[in-house]
Amino acid sequence: MRHRTRQPRQRNRFRNVRLSDSELALISAGAKAAGMTDAGFLAHAGLAAARDLTTTAARIAGDRELLAELFAARRHLGQVGNNLNQIAKILNSDGHAPQTDVVLDAVRRATERLQAATVRLLDQ
Numbered sequence: 690m691r692h693r694t695r696q697p698r699q700r701n702r703f704r705n706v707r708l709s710d711s712e713l714a715l716i717s718a719g720a721k722a723a724g725m726t727d728a729g730f731l732a733h734a735g736l737a738a739a740r741d742l743t744t745t746a747a748r749i750a751g752d753r754e755l756l757a758e759l760f761a762a763r764r765h766l767g768q769v770g771n772n773l774n775q776i777a778k779i780l781n782s783d784g785h786a787p788q789t790d791v792v793l794d795a796v797r798r799a800t801e802r803l804q805a806a807t808v809r810l811l812d813q
Contacts, residue, residue, distance in 0.1 A: 755809055762806055763803070766799045766800075773796065
């Protein structure tokens with residue numbers, strides 16, 4: 690049996706990466722399209738991101754900000770939905786709900802906030 694000779698530029702450092710099934714599928718598809726192995730593709734993509742830290746950091750910060758906004762809008766809609774359910778209960782029992790206009794205005798604002806965050810996400 691012949692020993693395999695090492696190439697002078699071969700990588701000799703090792704890292705483990707945990708991926709979900711969908712993430713692995715995306716990476717495998719990207720690697721296949723580029724004619725690379727999964728490991729080579731990950732190394733190439735990671736090095737490309739590391740070489741442009743300002744853009745990468747800005748993108749990550751923007752993504753985090755966008756996710757925070759989406760979660761806040763979702764939380765706001767949940768709170769408003771609870772208020773709307775309380776108003777519906779009062780109105781169904783022939784009661785009077787003076788705060789209806791305030792809650793409907795909150796629904797409109799929360800919907801606009803969620804719409805704006807969604808547009809930002811789609812524009813990326």
